[in-house]
């Protein structure tokens with residue numbers, strides 16, 4: 510499908526979704542980010558519609574569909590959409606015994622209902638805010654500050670996290686992630702007029718010897734609960750030819766824990782549909798302070814860190830940044846191969862519902878499918894998804 514120019518995009522969008530649809534840049538960064546108006550994601554997509562939406566993500570790296578249909582939108586609509594981009598991954602936190610299942614091969618059990626995140630969220634402001642009734646899908650991770658919150662609680666703020674890519678360390682890394690926003694904070698009453706004040710993050714996420722300019726870029730985080738993104742495709746494209754050629758040959762050793770043998774994954778991702786190249790998670794410690802940093806094949810630990818830090822300083826330049834303000838009703842999708850992101854400072858405990866964040870996240874891996882259900886074979890699912898998982902068949906019934 511031809512999506513080269515804005516006119517091509519609008520033509521295809523109107524042809525497939527109707528004359529009321531349109532698109533606009535998400536921010537001042539024209540290369541990354543597009544808002545797509547007028548698409549109702551509670552309806553299943555026909556093949557060409559799915560191809561267009563996958564194509565839009567390939568083109569813009571972050572796409573957002575506002576005004577998704579309250580009260581009819583459900584988590585299953587998000588999960589059905591996710592299946593077009595890849596196979597949804599169940600989230601370990603939804604299980605009572607995921608670690609034992611993985612290590613000791615005991616049968617896996619979901620959390621009992623009284624410990625499930627939706628149940629805990631629903632206790633915060635029971636009169637005003639309740640999770641969607643199908644929020645307990647194993648594939649959904651709920652990003653929220655409702656757990657432990659309530660009218661009598663004292664507000665708490667946590668500092669921002671670190672720039673990272675979700676699940677970049679597995680042999681088949683996550684391709685795509687998405688949020689459905691049921692509630693986003695609307696208060697802006699910090700002393701500076703933001704949702705929160707910028708408080709320092711916990712220590713230990715970044716190496717103490719990081720360069721000053723990199724540290725400054727890392728710490729320049731938004732304060733209204735935005736997810737901050739950096740475009741690693743544009744950052745790659747802007748490098749001189751000789752640097753791009755050199756990066757094309759770099760292999761990164763990714764692994765869960767230091768001491769694991771891990772596996773080698775190319776630093777440069779080549780999009781199989783467009784041929785566009787991007788830097789896949791060019792971050793030394795994508796998972797922060799607890800887990801093994803990545804290594805460049807053939808480099809020492811220190812050389813690897815300096816190599817990654819130079820790339821991180823490049824991709825975090827303002828011109829590659831886009832900070833997405835979440836709004837109630839948004840479905841926002843991002844490519845994990847072509848962006849890195851960051852969770853900024855946020856209220857982690859709240860005492861009024863206007864400060865609530867309630868977002869449902871689904872991540873997926875593998876290649877897109879334009880028609881559903883997906884046809885991933887059992888061997889691929891068993892090798893790449895733990896626990897092996899497929900979305901329920903009824904999600905795909907018309």
Ligand SMILES: [Fe+2]
Pocket residue numbers: 673674675850
């Ligand atoms: Fe993340």
